[in-house]
Amino acid sequence: MSLTTTQHDILVKYLKGVGIGHQEPFEEFYDHIATAIEKDKPEDVSTYLREVIQPSFGGAKGIQKIVLNQRKARTRMIWKRAKQIFFSLFGWPAIGIVMVSFILVQTSLIQFGSKITLLITLGLGLFLPLVVLAYGSISFYRDCKKSNRDYRNSDLNSSLMVLVHLPFTLLNIVGNLIIPLIIGREAFKIFLTDNLWLNTLFCSFILLYGFTCLKLMKEKFIFKLEVA
Secondary structure, eight states, rough: OOOOOOHHHHHHHHHHHTTOBBHHHHHHHHHHHHHHHHHOOOOOOHHIIIIIIIIOOOOOOOHOOOOOHHHHHHHHHHHHHHHHHHTTSTTTTTTTHEEEEEEEHHHHHHHOHHHHHHHHHHIIIHHHHHHHHHHHHHHHHHHHHTOOOOOOHHHHHHHHHHHHHHHHHHHHHHIOOOOOOIIOHHHHHHHHHHHHHHHHHHHHHHHHHHHHHHHTTTOOOOOOOOOO
């Protein structure tokens, strides 16, 4: 047995009404509640949702709290996995990627200078993951709209966007606040120009961070809805 069109529409309207708009929590709550409806066969679905289902989650605020807790849990999972991927690059045989990145960056610094090397590094390590994730998010939105799904966003994509966008925020803070106020732009430029190893380490780190983000986008972070 499956939900009728009317039951489906009522359930979708209810989920949207309590603020569930991302794919993962929407599908999890929908499956859980639809199963309950199929089992109990209520005559009035709207009343059933309001008087039976909603109290079982602790009310509308309880549902929102579950969604928030799941988002936090998924974010922790993503950051934990990101650290695992990043540090695994320093083990065998992935250490070869680190060594190649280190050599290429240092060679580029010697041959082309710090400015060009930095631009290439930022493009590959930061902008490329951002473009890939943005394209994926737009494609997801279009696919959902084309398939007439009841959501347009993914909680996973939103959490990954925070990870990908974080370096831009940090660079903006360091470049526009910390360096001008504490060190001075000119003094910092001279320091960077004269320090080949610092440039090499910074650029290599950016490349590895970008590689980590790209690899992370291929993974799934899914867990079932748990109700006390």
